[in-house]
Amino acid sequence: MNMILRARAPLRISFAGGGTDVPQYADKYGGAVISTTIDKYAYVSIKKTNSNGITVTSQNYDTVNSINIEEDHKNDETIRLVHAVLKHLNVKDTNLDINTTVDAMPGSGLGSSSSIVVALAGAHYRLFNKPFTNYDIAKISYKIERIDCDIKGGLQDQYSAAFGGFNFIEFNKSSVIVNPLRIRDEIINELLSSFLLVDTGQRRAYSEYDRIIENQIVKAEQNKGSTIENLHLIKKLAFEMKDLLLKGDIQKFGEKLGEGWEYKKSIDSSISNPKIDRLYQESLNAGAMGGKLLGAGGGGHLLLFAPIEKRNSVIKAMKKNNIEITGFN
Incomplete structure (x- = not known):
C-alpha cells in the first residue's frame, strides 16, 4: 500500500x-x-x-x-x-x-x-x-x-x-x-469577542508585495531617519502590547493596534489605499477602537478591535460595503 x-x-x-x-x-x-x-x-x-x-x-x-x-x-x-x-x-x-x-x-x-x-x-x-x-x-x-x-x-x-x-x-x-505566551482563558475569550477579521476583498500581487517590502528594506539599509524611527516605535509597541496582553488590559491592547497602524503607514504610503482607509474610518465611526491591516500592506485582511457592545454596529458598517467578516478562533 x-x-x-x-x-x-x-x-x-x-x-x-x-x-x-x-x-x-x-x-x-x-x-x-x-x-x-x-x-x-x-x-x-x-x-x-x-x-x-x-x-x-x-x-x-x-x-x-x-x-x-x-x-x-x-x-x-x-x-x-x-x-x-x-x-x-x-x-x-x-x-x-x-x-x-x-x-x-x-x-x-x-x-x-x-x-x-x-x-x-x-x-x-x-x-x-x-x-x-x-x-x-x-x-x-x-x-x-x-x-x-x-x-x-x-x-x-x-x-x-x-x-x-x-x-x-x-x-x-x-x-x-x-x-x-501563557494567556489566561478568560483573556482569550475576551479577545475573540472583540476582534473582527475583515476581508477587504483586495489581494496584492507578489510583485506589489515585493515592491512594498523592497522599499522598506532599502530605507532600512540606507538608515533613513523617519523609517528607522517608525520601526523603533513599532518594536517598542510590540513590547508594550505584550505586557498589556499578559496583564489582561484588552481595551488598551486594542487601542494600540491603531497606533501601530499609523506608524506602519508612515513608512510607505502604498501600504494602504483609499478603500482600506475608508473602511477603517467607517469601522471607527461605528465604534471600533483600533485596528490594522495585516501583512505587508496593499490588500488582504483588516483586524479590527470592537468592544462587544459595538461589535454588531461595526459588522453592519462593513456589510454595507459588501465586505465579508472572516470567522476565526
Whole structure:
C-alpha cells in the first residue's frame, strides 16, 4: 500500500512588530513581534506512488502540474513553493503525488505562503524520517521562501507557523527566540469577542508585495531617519502590547493596534489605499477602537478591535460595503 503523509501549518495574525523582523533592520537593532496563529491552515498531503514523476495538485489554483526538480519554476505561482522545498531538501524520490490547499490565498495578509512552506518542509522531514525541531523547520522555510524563491519579507511568518499559538518572537543577527505566551482563558475569550477579521476583498500581487517590502528594506539599509524611527516605535509597541496582553488590559491592547497602524503607514504610503482607509474610518465611526491591516500592506485582511457592545454596529458598517467578516478562533 502506498503511504500518504498529511501535514498542516496554521495561518497567523500579527498584532505588532511587523517590519522589525526584516533582517536589514533586525540585524542592526534587533526586532520583536507579537502574534498568534488561528484556526485557518495550509494543508499538504504527500503520497509515494509507483509512477515515474512528481505531480503537484493545487486545490486553490485548481491546477495539476508535473514538475522536474532540475528545472526553474520561480515564475509559476502554482508550483514554485513546492518545487523550492523539494530542491532545497535535495529530495531524490521522483515518484510523488503532492496536494496543497490553504484556507486563505496568498496576499491575504495571514502568512499563507509561509504556512504552505512550513507544512511542506515538515511533511518531507517526516516522510523521509529526518529528525527536526520547530526552529529547524522555521529556519529552513525562511531560506526556501525568502532566498531560494526570492519572495521579499521578514522572519516572523515562518516561526509563527512552525511554533503555533501566542508568541512574542525576538530577532537579532545571531538568533531568533520564540517566547510562548501563557494567556489566561478568560483573556482569550475576551479577545475573540472583540476582534473582527475583515476581508477587504483586495489581494496584492507578489510583485506589489515585493515592491512594498523592497522599499522598506532599502530605507532600512540606507538608515533613513523617519523609517528607522517608525520601526523603533513599532518594536517598542510590540513590547508594550505584550505586557498589556499578559496583564489582561484588552481595551488598551486594542487601542494600540491603531497606533501601530499609523506608524506602519508612515513608512510607505502604498501600504494602504483609499478603500482600506475608508473602511477603517467607517469601522471607527461605528465604534471600533483600533485596528490594522495585516501583512505587508496593499490588500488582504483588516483586524479590527470592537468592544462587544459595538461589535454588531461595526459588522453592519462593513456589510454595507459588501465586505465579508472572516470567522476565526
